[in-house]
Amino acid sequence: MDVGNKTRKTTSPSIILVIAGYNRN
Known part of the structure; x- marks a missing residue:
């Protein structure tokens, strides 16, 4: 889930x- 959030922020x-x-x- 953290990776998904980082991808969305990027x-x-x-x-x-x-x-x-x-x-x-």
């Missing part, structure tokens, strides 16, 4: 960065 920022990049374009 994926969230990545998705936010991708969305921010699309919004900037």
